Amino acid sequence: MSLKTGIRFSESAVADMNNILAYYEEQGVPATGQRLVAEIVAYIETLAHHPDIGRIVSEFNVTNLRELIHPPFRIVYRCDANKIRIIRVWRSESVN
Numbered sequence: 001m002s003l004k005t006g007i008r009f010s011e012s013a014v015a016d017m018n019n020i021l022a023y024y025e026e027q028g029v030p031a032t033g034q035r036l037v038a039e040i041v042a043y044i045e046t047l048a049h050h051p052d053i054g055r056i057v058s059e060f061n062v063t064n065l066r067e068l069i070h071p072p073f074r075i076v077y078r079c080d081a082n083k084i085r086i087i088r089v090w091r092s093e094s095v096n
Helices: 011-026 030-048
Strands: 006-009 065-070 073-079 083-091
Touching: 006 011, 006 030, 011 030, 011 083, 030 065, 030 073, 030 083
Parallel strands: 006 083
Antiparallel strands: 065 073, 073 083
């Protein structure tokens, strides 16, 4: 295990999380969206000390491209020497 110096969010990941908030706002349950985003961020924060807990993304089979599953979401991230970059936060159901 190597300690990473930082976690960064790509613009697409930030947009994904904003879309999650907007979706639940439109559904009339904004607290649910806020809870889910908070849970996702908390899960992502564990990567600072455990960067390899995610499984390798099967579509690409690249060792530093990994994903965490937090139902119903899939968190795709890139794990490099000194940083972790969150790439996307997608709904799991849309993945084949």
